[in-house]
Amino acid sequence: MRNLHSNIVTNASDILLDIDGVILDQSFDNLFWQELIPLKLSISKNISLEEAKLEIKTTASKIYGTLPWYELEFWENRYDIDFLSVAAEHSSKINFLPNAEQTLNQLSSLDKRIILLTNCDPRLLNIKAGSVPFMQYVDGCISSVELGVVKEHQGFWSKAFRYFNINPKFSLFADDNLYVVNAAVKAGIENSFQVLEPTSNVNIINEPEAILTIRNIGDLI
Ligand SMILES: [Mg+2]
Numbered sequence: 001m002r003n004l005h006s007n008i009v010t011n012a013s014d015i016l017l018d019i020d021g022v023i024l025d026q027s028f029d030n031l032f033w034q035e036l037i038p039l040k041l042s043i044s045k046n047i048s049l050e051e052a053k054l055e056i057k058t059t060a061s062k063i064y065g066t067l068p069w070y071e072l073e074f075w076e077n078r079y080d081i082d083f084l085s086v087a088a089e090h091s092s093k094i095n096f097l098p099n100a101e102q103t104l105n106q107l108s109s110l111d112k113r114i115i116l117l118t119n120c121d122p123r124l125l126n127i128k129a130g131s132v133p134f135m136q137y138v139d140g141c142i143s144s145v146e147l148g149v150v151k152e153h154q155g156f157w158s159k160a161f162r163y164f165n166i167n168p169k170f171s172l173f174a175d176d177n178l179y180v181v182n183a184a185v186k187a188g189i190e191n192s193f194q195v196l197e198p199t200s201n202v203n204i205i206n207e208p209e210a211i212l213t214i215r216n217i218g219d220l221i
Pocket of ligand 1: 020021022177
């Protein structure tokens with residue numbers, strides 16, 4: 001049986017994909033922000049791990065979904081921690097999501113561009129790309145930190161469309177963040193999919209709230 005979305009994939013010229021939670025296992029970001037960075041902060045500030053976790057969580061909750069939340073520079077200035085060295089030290093824990101590499105390989109054999117659109121800071125992305133070989137399958141990649149506006153905002157989409165000469169009517173997009181999926185639909189990418197399984201942990205499943213949903217990008221093939 002052909003999959004439900006085969007017409008959408010066939011008709012698309014550009015396949016636009018988020019990275020974390022769509023190609024890479026979101027577990028690394030969760031570990032990084034919820035465990036590794038608090039541990040580093042607790043040592044540098046000489047506070048308990050619980051206090052450090054609360055500190056990071058409180059700061060994050062105030063800026064969630066805005067550019068500083070994604071920009072390492074904001075965090076580095078605030079906490080004087082070498083975030084990149086923490087990521088590099090634990091880079092062996094950065095992994096593809098199940099089936100993601102195989103799917104990227106299959107998608108890259110089609111006559112379409114694959115473009116990655118991410119909110120991940122390019123410096124952190126470099127460490128991820130150096131650990132997991134996803135860049136070899138794609139034709140382009142841009143971060144909201146480079147464009148100066150996050151994917152949650154319309155300004156990102158107009159800039160990204162111009163940068164890559166993307167026609168939203170002939171594109172499909174997949175992201176695990178519902179706000180971003182909704183922003184992409186508003187920007188004109190009708191075929192925007194909410195990814196429901198952002199980690200390799202099958203117990204973590206996002207509530208399906210977008211019009212189009214897939215479990216993972218394997219459902220596109
Ligand atoms: Mg994501």
